[in-house]
Amino acid sequence: MGLIRHLRDSEPFNILPDHLFEELRKAAVLKKFPANTHIFKQNDYPTGYLYIIKDGLVEITVMNPGGVEMVVDYRKEGQFFGATPIFTGEPYTGGARTVRATECFVINADLVKKVEEEYPRIGEYFTRIVLSRVRNLYSEIVTDQTQDAITQMEAYPFKKRLSEIMATPPVCCTPQNTAREVARKISEKRVSSVLVCEKDGSLMGIITERDLVGKVLSLPNVDPDAITAATIMTPQPHSLSPDTYMYEAMAYMSAHRMRHLPILDGKQVVGIVTLRDLMRFRSQKAMLLVGNARQAKDLATLAAIRSEIATVGRTLLSETRSTPEVMEILSYIHHTIIRRTFDLCLEEMKQQGKEPPAIRYCFLIMGSGGRREMLLDPDQDNGFIFENYPDARQEEVDAFFVPFSEKIVDALAEVGYPLCHGKVMVNNPLWRGRLWEWDERIEDWVNEPEPQKVRYSSIFFDFVPMAGDGTLAQDLRDIVHRHIRSFQGFLYHMMSLDLRYKVPIGLLGRFVLEKSGEHKGELSLKHGGTVYIVDCIRMFALEQELSEVTTFARLEALVKRNVFAPETAEHIRAAFEALTFLRLRNEIALVQAGRKPSHHINPHNLSKTEQDLLRESFQAVGKLQDATKRHFAKTPF
Template sequence: MEKVIRLLKSIVPFRSLDEAVLREVGTEMYFKEFPAGVYVFRQGDPSQNLLYIVIEGTAEVTVRSGRGMETVVGYRRKNDFFGETVVLTDQKYPGSVRAKEDLTCLVVPRKIFERLMHHYPDVADFFSRVLLDRMRTLYEEIVAEQAHAVHGRGAEALFRRRVKELMSSPVITCRLGDPVSRVARVMADRNISAVIVVDGDGRPVGIVTERDLVAELIARPVKKVEECRVETVMKPELVTIAASVYLHEALLKMIKYGVKHLAVMEDGRLAGIISVVDLVKARGTGTFWVAHRIESQQTIAGLSEVGREVDNFLNALVAEKAGAREIMDIMSELNDALTRRVIALCEQEMRERYGPPPVDYCWVTMGSAGRREQTLRTDQDNAIIYDDPEDAETVEAADYFHRLGIKITDALVRCGFAECPGGVMSAYPEWCQSLAQWKERVQRWIFRGEPEDVRMLTILLDFRLVYGTETLAEKLWRAVFQTLKARGGAPHFMAGDDVHLRPPLSLFGGFVTERSGKHKNQINLKTAACLPIVNCVRIFALKYGLTETSTLGRLRLLAGMGAMPRDDIEFIEAAYETLMMFRIRSNLAKLDRNETPDDYINPFELSKREQAVLKDAFSVIPRLQKRTAGEFGEFWRLYLPS
């Protein structure tokens, strides 16, 4: 016993435990010896439910390929662990461990390991980090391999280089009150396309570009050039970005705000400037030019053609070694840009035929698009919220926006976004309503809580503004949270929508697949794996009053609010990104075979390594569901796995 206590006191994370705890658990630990060359366990064996700690000697970790070739992939030496991932995930062993030389291990039975994980956060955090690191490593390897398969050796600039590596610095600036003629000479002499305007304290307050000079001084001159000052031509809406972020985030901002220059900030000061030309040099042009093509289209037919380019761009992103998070961000921005242009053209047609909108309105998207997770153009989930009209104009307003909703929905279909089979579209009156009507529906759904109410509420609560008056969306969110508060807090009843969602792993760590039909031996990654995570994270977001709708964005904000341990959130994020990357890869492969993308995957066609990382990702589901059950009371325990 004393030897066990002494050893545990020298090993992270056990050394953080009190001696009384070590004595209690140490009685059920034991030593086991393995002669050189003997296997502790073999790849594919069921779990022994034991954690091994090396005390003396060396163990080697091996992996057997599909052809039967065994390769050493790592070693475990004194105070190292092995077997922890299988104990944590209930899987079969993804590799083998054998004694390279005579080996002595301290063995920790699973029931002791789980007790320590449950009661002592330091132990739980340490081993969660172990599993997270393994998943991230495998995920990055799979991303790299997929990039090579799609496009050979992909360029990584957008996703591996930071803004500060490419920005122009020091920045050429001018001050308020400077003559425009002087600024023009500086731009010509320095061969630059923009100058940042700063105030007396050196803070950036605007930007002057070549286009501004041409537009203000040549195309529509209002005074002599020599009389013009900087404030006459500058744009005060200066878009900034942090020096530390990756280049793809600069690209996203340029698309979102329709600009070609960003002021780069570091530690609260102006550090540089980055332009679309800089991204051209970094091979980051495709996304920007697709967005530019979208904005320049004057017809729905033209947008339909560009829409196909948006889908094709997904392959390019994979080839550039973009991760799932970056792919979702960029594809969402492009789909949003396409949708906004569709709405603008439809609104223009309505103005020409029926006049301007009778009241302010906004158009919101829901479902995977609302969560910024729609990588391919799939079916629509959208709605219109319009401001409350005067009583005498109620019928007129409803008719106007119903016509607009039909027009937008039809145009989106022409642009590749299929109709929603469930009719969740602004073309239908129940999804095209005034703010007051929306508030009334939300109250009914939350207070009544029937299964259909829960389903409708779940759909709505991923809504995100794409076009129109932002305050209307904000007011609806406020109504949601006020109603939840009046009902007594987070909607426990929403658990009912999650009853059938179980992780696709058996008790013995094998894959649970469809048993018959066209998808026999396959798993639907969206419904079986992603949606359980989406649903649980949404509940936490509601409790903490978050209007963010993306799953990864919600997790980031929840981490900042201390809603869950940061290590747990990082584990969930890694699992979700992994699942999304498998979905993206599978759907692209089906497109290449002229098949319809459907989120199904056959896990038995994956490599051993891919199967291991997929199982690691699946293992987060019951852990998150248990945490949700603990957070939201006994009702959840009726529906979530124990």
């Protein structure tokens, strides 16, 4: 793939005319970098070049305050790196290290600046993300968090990626190699498996020591000099990509009972990871929370795992990782626990001789769980969708799913997920139903948007399938989009109800605190801030019929559709991150003090910088509220 094609497909260079493309092509030099090589490191003086990847894989790294190098992003074929210092003149904010042998087009910084003089948008693209005051304040506060070596090691397995621990290059053989030749490779290279690959590097299969023993050595009349790798290999083995997190790989290998995991970048084999490799980096707590949750045999074990989530949140947060990543990991753990709870309840029903009827069904979770934005103490928000079975089967369906639903709700409560105060749970008949029943229910919510119905919809619209037939969830999402399309005035009513209240900040930037009750002298980071961001972004997502569910994914999709400018979206994202960071830190502190997690804080207990951050974040939320009101007040109905 040539340089010109790379640039034509890449923002912001895709705006350039042909003569500048040609000038860049003539000036570019092709450089090769071996695998596992630092092209530059964080805080290095700029090399004076822009790097565009022709072939290979590069990871972008940063050093956390404890001195541990962490991978934060990847650059693949056609992508570039090293640009920011060209326009800022400052040292590199992160390092660039090759995962495998990589070729890059290298363009001199002076030429890039010359192009930028003619097309200023080039420079604006690289500098605009540093303009947000909220982002700067948030980064400053997060960096100030302290941690010790033990804390970092506890969090490390969650954040390390497979590219950082995989054996590369992996030991490979051809399909024509004999069993004896494979055994010789295993012995000489001191490995426990060999990958069987085509000449182009694509993966065909895997041969382990166990395969050699079970399929060759232990069988009579098998000639190790005659039987080939193609005959004894396990074909089409499971694989993951190099940017997969270790915590994901742990669960994946455990679920598939694997000991050897090939790592593929596209179709190309780039490495291999063994269960032993993972165990070397895997802390006891990581093993408990991620590995054992899927294998738990009872609710007591799941409850024990659930009780450790606050500790994981503390270690991840102290590692100064981004708040979205922390939410993603905590949600991943919650989802694993909830899914295993569901499975245990289903197994118990079957042990009691109660088999599910032969219909398609889907177990949903909603709200923060659906958005993968769960923190320490989420409550239950769940439901069931059924296929459109005939009325004559209703008694049969209820005979199983009514007690099953009660069992699920009780089990989740026992594990540590409180009951939903609004009874948005599967044991409530309103949250079970056939597709046509959900269709009628949603039509009623949309066309008769009373306050309670709007509140229901705010929780429900953030749903994801957790178990069963996920295609039913997609059918349900299509129903939601169809009804909102037919009556967009619903979004106006949703806006009117959700945005009746303002953020808790008054004139001259003073915080507006609760005047009475349990939280007198405090304000809510959730009900005063994050919930408005979630609600506003959801309204725009529903209007655009987006399939994305997380707030950040919706925001990114809205930028692509030109609903929000990139700078506006970055400001909203930073505010959401900052408010969530302050909330999560507060919840962790309360749990450590033996108290129940809460999203209420006394802002005057924060440092001055943190109070500034809170004010800026609330002001960003207020602007989003105003923009949402202006937009949906014009909705025709």
